[in-house]
Amino acid sequence: MEDLAVQILKSLVSGLLMGLVFALVALGLTVVFGVMDIVNFAHGEFLMIGMYATLLTSPWLGVDPVLTLPLCGLVGAVLGLLCYYGLIRFLLRGPMIAQLFGTFGLMLFLRNLALLTMGSEPRIIHAGWLVGKSFLVGPGVVLESTKLAAAVLSVASFLAVWWLINRTRVGKALTATSLDAEGARYMGISTERMNALAWAVGGASVAVAGGLLVNFWPVEPGVGLLFTMIAFATVALGGFGSVRGAFVAGVLIGLIVNVPPVWDAMLRAIDAVGLKNLEIHSFKYTMVYAIYFLIMVIRPQGLFGWKQ
Amino acid sequence: MALLEVKQVSKHFGGLVANQEVSFTLEQHEVLGLIGPNGAGKTTLFNCIAGFYPVTSGQVLFDGRDITALRDYHIARLGLARTFQIFQASGDLKVLENVMVGAFLRTGSRRKARSAAEGCLDFLGIRAAGGNMMADLPVAAQKRVALATALASDPKLMLLDEVGAGLNKSELEGLVALLNRIHRERGVALLLTEHVLEMVMALSHRVIVLESGQKIAEGEPAEVVKNPEVIRAYLGDHYVRRREIGHA
Amino acid sequence: MEAIRNAFDFSDLPRSELIIAALALLFLLLFPVLPHSSFAMATMIQFLMFSLYGMGWNLIGGYGGQVDLGKAQYVGIGAYTTAVLMIRLDMPFWFSLPVGLALAVLWSFIIGYPLFRLKGHYFAIATIATSLVLKDLFEVWNFVGGARGLEIPLKGHLPNWLYLQFKQDYYYFYVLLAMFLVGLIYVNGFRHSRLGFQLRAIKDNENVARSLGIDAHWCKIKAYATATAFVAAVGSFHACYNFNIEPEDVMSLDLSVLIALMAMLGGAGSMWGPIIGAAILVPMKSYLGDWLGGKAGMAGLDLLLYGAIIMFIAAAQPRGLYGIVEALRVRRQR
Numbered sequence: 001m002e003d004l005a006v007q008i009l010k011s012l013v014s015g016l017l018m019g020l021v022f023a024l025v026a027l028g029l030t031v032v033f034g035v036m037d038i039v040n041f042a043h044g045e046f047l048m049i050g051m052y053a054t055l056l057t058s059p060w061l062g063v064d065p066v067l068t069l070p071l072c073g074l075v076g077a078v079l080g081l082l083c084y085y086g087l088i089r090f091l092l093r094g095p096m097i098a099q100l101f102g103t104f105g106l107m108l109f110l111r112n113l114a115l116l117t118m119g120s121e122p123r124i125i126h127a128g129w130l131v132g133k134s135f136l137v138g139p140g141v142v143l144e145s146t147k148l149a150a151a152v153l154s155v156a157s158f159l160a161v162w163w164l165i166n167r168t169r170v171g172k173a174l175t176a177t178s179l180d181a182e183g184a185r186y187m188g189i190s191t192e193r194m195n196a197l198a199w200a201v202g203g204a205s206v207a208v209a210g211g212l213l214v215n216f217w218p219v220e221p222g223v224g225l226l227f228t229m230i231a232f233a234t235v236a237l238g239g240f241g242s243v244r245g246a247f248v249a250g251v252l253i254g255l256i257v258n259v260p261p262v263w264d265a266m267l268r269a270i271d272a273v274g275l276k277n278l279e280i281h282s283f284k285y286t287m288v289y290a291i292y293f294l295i296m297v298i299r300p301q302g303l304f305g306w307k308q
Numbered sequence: 309m310a311l312l313e314v315k316q317v318s319k320h321f322g323g324l325v326a327n328q329e330v331s332f333t334l335e336q337h338e339v340l341g342l343i344g345p346n347g348a349g350k351t352t353l354f355n356c357i358a359g360f361y362p363v364t365s366g367q368v369l370f371d372g373r374d375i376t377a378l379r380d381y382h383i384a385r386l387g388l389a390r391t392f393q394i395f396q397a398s399g400d401l402k403v404l405e406n407v408m409v410g411a412f413l414r415t416g417s418r419r420k421a422r423s424a425a426e427g428c429l430d431f432l433g434i435r436a437a438g439g440n441m442m443a444d445l446p447v448a449a450q451k452r453v454a455l456a457t458a459l460a461s462d463p464k465l466m467l468l469d470e471v472g473a474g475l476n477k478s479e480l481e482g483l484v485a486l487l488n489r490i491h492r493e494r495g496v497a498l499l500l501t502e503h504v505l506e507m508v509m510a511l512s513h514r515v516i517v518l519e520s521g522q523k524i525a526e527g528e529p530a531e532v533v534k535n536p537e538v539i540r541a542y543l544g545d546h547y548v549r550r551r552e553i554g555h556a
Numbered sequence: 557m558e559a560i561r562n563a564f565d566f567s568d569l570p571r572s573e574l575i576i577a578a579l580a581l582l583f584l585l586l587f588p589v590l591p592h593s594s595f596a597m598a599t600m601i602q603f604l605m606f607s608l609y610g611m612g613w614n615l616i617g618g619y620g621g622q623v624d625l626g627k628a629q630y631v632g633i634g635a636y637t638t639a640v641l642m643i644r645l646d647m648p649f650w651f652s653l654p655v656g657l658a659l660a661v662l663w664s665f666i667i668g669y670p671l672f673r674l675k676g677h678y679f680a681i682a683t684i685a686t687s688l689v690l691k692d693l694f695e696v697w698n699f700v701g702g703a704r705g706l707e708i709p710l711k712g713h714l715p716n717w718l719y720l721q722f723k724q725d726y727y728y729f730y731v732l733l734a735m736f737l738v739g740l741i742y743v744n745g746f747r748h749s750r751l752g753f754q755l756r757a758i759k760d761n762e763n764v765a766r767s768l769g770i771d772a773h774w775c776k777i778k779a780y781a782t783a784t785a786f787v788a789a790v791g792s793f794h795a796c797y798n799f800n801i802e803p804e805d806v807m808s809l810d811l812s813v814l815i816a817l818m819a820m821l822g823g824a825g826s827m828w829g830p831i832i833g834a835a836i837l838v839p840m841k842s843y844l845g846d847w848l849g850g851k852a853g854m855a856g857l858d859l860l861l862y863g864a865i866i867m868f869i870a871a872a873q874p875r876g877l878y879g880i881v882e883a884l885r886v887r888r889q890r
Contacts, residue, residue, distance in 0.1 A: 039677045090871035096676050097623050098874035101820055104813060105866030108859050115856030221856070225809065229688070232681050286692035289685040296682045297670040358767065384769035392764060400825055401756050409757040412750045413769040417558050421750075461768050 011258045017147040019254020024154035024209040026234035026246045028202030034241030035178045035198035041103040044224025045110035050210020051219035065125050069211045076207025080199035114221035122218035150212035233292035311336045317366030326352040327521045341512030342501040349521040350501040358390045359383040389463035391454045393470045404438035410460030428456040448479040468500040472507045484510050563745030588726035597725045603838040604732045610819040610830025611739050612786025616779045618824035621759030626683030627815045629690040630784045632807035633660040634791025639706040648718040653792045660788035661781045668777040691807040705802025720796035823878025
């Protein structure tokens with residue numbers, strides 16, 4: 001049996017790294033929601049497309065998977081724009097139920113488009129600079145370079161989006177639109193363009209997250225739902241529309257999802273009768289849903305939220 | 309016993325003071341006007357009375373009962389109906405059905421609710437519009453439907469928030485006549501806010517003036533308009549000075 | 557008494573609708589007698605099941621405007637209660653049906669109380685979360701067979717009315733048709749009831765509704781529980797009809813969404829909407845799936861089209877197909 005301390009340390013490290021990736025996945029959702037109060041059910045499908053983008057273009061272009069990330073971002077941005085101008089723009093005129101179902105239809109559409117063109121078998125990147133390399137940072141604690149790179153790039157993406165929103169003119173217009181769309185229109189801001197920009201930024205960031213994720217997480221057409229739910233939970237925890245909140249909440253959820261192995265180890269250690277077969281590990285995503293529900297009910301505005 | 313008694317009600321939003329220790333009473337079968345310039349806190353006071361906002365401090369008594377801590381729907385059941393400034397007419401209820409919702413407060417029977425609702429529509433002279441959608445009606449008729457709906461809930465007191473807003477002169481006159489009838493024939497007390505002063509003056513027995521969340525005057529309509537405080541609140545300092553000079 | 561009169565009062569509906577409804581009912585009654593394939597019969601049963609699901613969903617989602625994307629958890633509770641009671645305690649269907657209903661409704665009150673503190677998107681996503689939590693729990697709960705689910709053994713000779721076990725599908729069809737008619741009449745009564753009116757007022761404008769003495773929170777919970785009863789009853793039926801239930805089948809998010817989708821496509825908030833939606837989507841899904849699924853490399857095309865249709869309806873006519881019919885009627889009247 002492994003030492004409990006090592007187990008805990010391992011969980012914390014992998015939780016932190018996964019958490020940063022979750023945060024990046026949620027970033028796009030929170031940007032879109034912050035600007036226009038719309039929940040995108042197809043968010044996980046954007047991620048899936050980013051994953052396929054890296055998986056397919058890397059061998060085709062003959063470059064390392066890491067180098068395809070800018071391309072991923074481009075694909076995501078274009079996808080975001082297409083969705084905005086082709087669908088979301090029309091949904092915004094209708095009631096909320098239309099928005100929910102419209103993006104849900106988009107999710108079905110994209111998922112099955114992938115199924116039709118890519119087939120259903122899970123695929124993953126087998127070769128590349130990052131794959132298979134790892135560092136031993138402590139006794140028994142291993143850092144996989146794929147996850148490390150993903151975490152580092154996640155931080156970088158957050159900084160980029162933070163910079164865009166807080167330090168640029170466009171970002172100010174974006175913030176103005178999210179605070180008061182009508183007021184922003186009077187100030188001469190094209191809210192239509194701001195909405196489109198939000199979708200482009202949202203699409204790009206989540207597609208990049210996909211490009212990073214596919215280095216260590218197999219992609220299949222149905223991969224999106226889990227990440228959509230994780231992103232919803234992250235955004236709810238951080239506060240809908242809050243970029244900073246998404247970052248903190250992503251890390252928290254990463255930790256929550258990765259700590260159960262510790263509990264499993266503890267259960268095994270005390271060897272409780274009747275609990276032997278119960279693996280808390282298998283509940284790790286259930287906890288994400290449960291947390292989402294509890295946060296929404298107890299504190300609907302999230303940790304850093306300002307929108308009700 | 310007074311029907312409505314507002315005692316020292318204050319409402320703060322964070323640091324912003326919307327109402328500061330406002331007190332007044334409204335007798336049975338009285339029509340009371342609540343006037344004041346934009347932002348004086350009239351709507352906030354309404355919302356506090358109707359239980360829509362919790363008050364920061366103070367007490368509201370309705371029909372001898374402390375309603376300060378009650379929820380809005382509970383207060384409505386006691387017989388205090390209110391109309392809203394902005395009436396959204398987006399839904400899929402027809403006019404008659406809309407009014408029936410009000411009537412359902414007092415009966416569980418569709419037949420009774422329907423006849424009560426038809427009675428109210430009749431009373432307000434819009435029976436013919438019963439089968440229409442709200443959105444298809446002109447503004448004046450929509451306001452009547454809102455009144456009919458509130459009336460169908462068989463209230464003792466109606467709080468009317470800016471019912472005259474957006475109406476032209478002849479429509480306003482029609483509305484005044486209608487409110488008079490509601491008051492006389494149905495015995496409903498009225499508390500109305502309005503910044504269309506003519507309407508308040510024509511209807512109210514008494515008027516209360518709010519400015520910056522505080523009560524600055526109270527009395528019969530004809531007296532209140534002469535009160536220098538009130539003139540200052542509405543028209544500014546220089547107007548009062550000019551009047552004083554003119555008198556001298 | 558008046559409630560019963562209300563339930564049978566169809567007089568406010570246009571004559572054209574009543575004629576179409578009567579013809580459709582006649583067709584349904586005669587369907588098993590008409591020549592049909594077993595595939596068509598299975599599709600028909602699916603249609604009736606989804607109509608009932610949709611009618612239930614419509615009570616809260618359509619009339620109440622609360623987009624509920626977690627109805628599958630109650631299908632699961634109904635189905636599992638029936639299955640467990642049949643397998644372990646030998647209880648007949650007619651006993652396990654009300655038990656399942658009661659459990660589901662109880663659960664809906666427990667969940668509904670906190671859920672309805674949320675509004676709009678937040679509510680919708682939270683319903684998904686609750687449903688998924690329950691599904692995950694059932695997948696690891698050995699008592700109900702975990703992810704493999706439960707299999708109901710045959711109980712004695714067929715046809716067995718006590719345990720609802722039949723060899724021929726038309727028995728199931730008529731049982732379900734009876735449930736369908738009861739459901740339809742109930743919905744018609746609901747439409748005329750105080751709760752029905754209050755819910756529609758809440759959907760219009762919750763603040764105005766509250767100012768008319770309506771306890772919006774409690775009204776929504778009541779409607780949610782009623783909707784749950786519909787869904788759980790069909791869940792119980794599903795267990796007997798399929799002999800085999802597993803979480804992925806009866807509690808998946810896809811099922812939840814499909815339920816809401818059919819009602820919304822047909823027209824949320826109208827009595828015929830969910831039935832229209834089911835009548836179009838169920839055959840389309842099953843025939844398209846059958847036709848395309850058989851062909852290599854075509855898997856997913858049916859759902860792809862599905863997604864496209866949903867996007868189109870959501871963008872073009874959020875009130876669904878019935879909304880289009882109504883708009884046409886209004887235009888013709890002018």
